Amino acid sequence: MKLLHIVGARPQFIKASPGSRAIEKHNLKYPDCTIHELLIDTGQHYDYGMSRIFFEELNLRMPDYHLGVGSGTHGRQTGEMLKKVEEVLMEERPDVVMVYGDTNSTLASAKLHIPIAHVEAGLRSFNKALPEEINRILTDHASSILFCPTETAIRNLKNEGFNNIINEGKLIDDSFDFSLPSSHLSPVVINVGDVMYDCALFYSGLAEERHGVFAKLGLKKKEYALCTIHRAENTDRPENLRAIFEALDEIAKNGMRVVLLLHPRTRKVLEEMGLTYPNSQFTIFDPVSYLDMIALEKNGSVILTDSGGVQKEAYFFKVPCITLRDETEWIETVANGWNMVVGTDIEKILNGFNKISDQEFNSKDQNPIFGDGRAAERIGEVLLAGRILKG
Ligand code: UD1
Ligand code: UDP
Numbered sequence: 001m002k003l004l005h006i007v008g009a010r011p012q013f014i015k016a017s018p019g020s021r022a023i024e025k026h027n028l029k030y031p032d033c034t035i036h037e038l039l040i041d042t043g044q045h046y047d048y049g050m051s052r053i054f055f056e057e058l059n060l061r062m063p064d065y066h067l068g069v070g071s072g073t074h075g076r077q078t079g080e081m082l083k084k085v086e087e088v089l090m091e092e093r094p095d096v097v098m099v100y101g102d103t104n105s106t107l108a109s110a111k112l113h114i115p116i117a118h119v120e121a122g123l124r125s126f127n128k129a130l131p132e133e134i135n136r137i138l139t140d141h142a143s144s145i146l147f148c149p150t151e152t153a154i155r156n157l158k159n160e161g162f163n164n165i166i167n168e169g170k171l172i173d174d175s176f177d178f179s180l181p182s183s184h185l186s187p188v189v190i191n192v193g194d195v196m197y198d199c200a201l202f203y204s205g206l207a208e209e210r211h212g213v214f215a216k217l218g219l220k221k222k223e224y225a226l227c228t229i230h231r232a233e234n235t236d237r238p239e240n241l242r243a244i245f246e247a248l249d250e251i252a253k254n255g256m257r258v259v260l261l262l263h264p265r266t267r268k269v270l271e272e273m274g275l276t277y278p279n280s281q282f283t284i285f286d287p288v289s290y291l292d293m294i295a296l297e298k299n300g301s302v303i304l305t306d307s308g309g310v311q312k313e314a315y316f317f318k319v320p321c322i323t324l325r326d327e328t329e330w331i332e333t334v335a336n337g338w339n340m341v342v343g344t345d346i347e348k349i350l351n352g353f354n355k356i357s358d359q360e361f362n363s364k365d366q367n368p369i370f371g372d373g374r375a376a377e378r379i380g381e382v383l384l385a386g387r388i389l390k391g
Helices: 010-029 052-058 074-092 131-142 151-159 195-207 212-217 238-253 264-273 290-298 308-316 331-335 346-358 375-385
Strands: 002-007 036-041 096-100 116-119 145-148 188-191 224-229 257-262 282-285 302-305 321-323 339-341
Touching: 002 010, 002 074, 010 036, 010 052, 010 096, 010 195, 010 308, 010 375, 036 074, 052 290, 116 131, 116 375, 145 151, 145 375, 151 188, 195 290, 195 308, 195 375, 212 290, 224 238, 238 257, 238 264, 238 282, 238 346, 257 264, 257 290, 290 308, 302 308, 302 346, 308 321, 308 331, 308 339, 321 346, 331 339, 339 346
Parallel strands: 002 036, 002 096, 096 116, 116 145, 145 188, 224 257, 224 302, 257 282, 302 321, 321 339
Antiparallel strands: none
């Protein structure tokens, strides 16, 4: 079987890595039935700290094709990707194309008559003003097989008319018969769990050894708020960005060390706006590697973010999270009391921070929302057994 991953943005390098590891394991175990893996990097993210570092650290297969698409408007970026991805797919003719999440790179294979498997399918914010929402909807509706991370994602797809739901949308277990009675004419929806949970569990122990990052950033464990901001709805609205920064500055002035790991998109906008916050308790750093990131997440006292992945990781590591957006796709983290969606109003951010800091979070029970850390293995089993790949 020939399987081709398409990645291009930071979270996709992370989401593809458990699958890549599962394939390596499978090929060692079954030398007569190996999976031939290929990887396209669209080049959407290209700074070393946003791209290459993840290949090296997570042992992700190095790109067989680097498309060098880079930054641009949505139309130009997505159009360039479609054109260049098509050329590769015509040449390679894979049995299945794996796409991840909701970025423009996710959409890059949507019109190419080769079965698409969408990992992290079914997520919805119900706000079509967000580019990610358009990418999710279009990719889901162009996919042959939809690998959902949660039961909420299954429900969302049911509501959009998908009716080929395996195992009634429950996480499939070892006794499940993987020979799916389906082909790409009838898309299959399966709850496999979350590949980011696989990744977090796999690397959690190693992250404990990342002492250097605390020294480098001058942090004491459990004595800082970790923050990331990059969503277009925040960076493209100066009033939102200004409010977030003022709230962070206020939190810092009240004595909590605030560490912001700045996405290049946000750095550019901050520079254009001339915003600076010279407060010794509030420091801005470049993005860090995945292992450093999860070390910082695990040991933070609170996380403030507009990132999808970081909200989930906060939940995985039982760190309370404040989401700086008006909605979240990961509604279970809110329902379980670990995440507060506060938007970009200064008062709401500060109230949220005070509330979440007051509560006893670390002892609170958590429901197993994101599977059991074996999502990538399941995806492999489904792909190998399903008729989708056998014609
Ligand atoms: C993209 C995704 C977003 C995801 C995020 C993950 C889309 C529409 N958005 O947003 O869903 O949450 O990735 O991080 O696909 N830049 C650099 N160096 C880089 C990459 C980007 O300087 O390596 C700067 C450029 O100025 C670029 C801007 O960041 O114009 C935005 O990059 P882009 O890939 O378009 O979107 P993200 O904001 O990264
Ligand atoms: N991440 C990282 N270094 C950083 C910030 C984030 O490794 O400095 C990781 C984070 O742990 C998570 C992923 O990047 O696994 C989330 O990606 P991002 O926030 O860019 O995108 P989103 O999840 O919002 O699409």
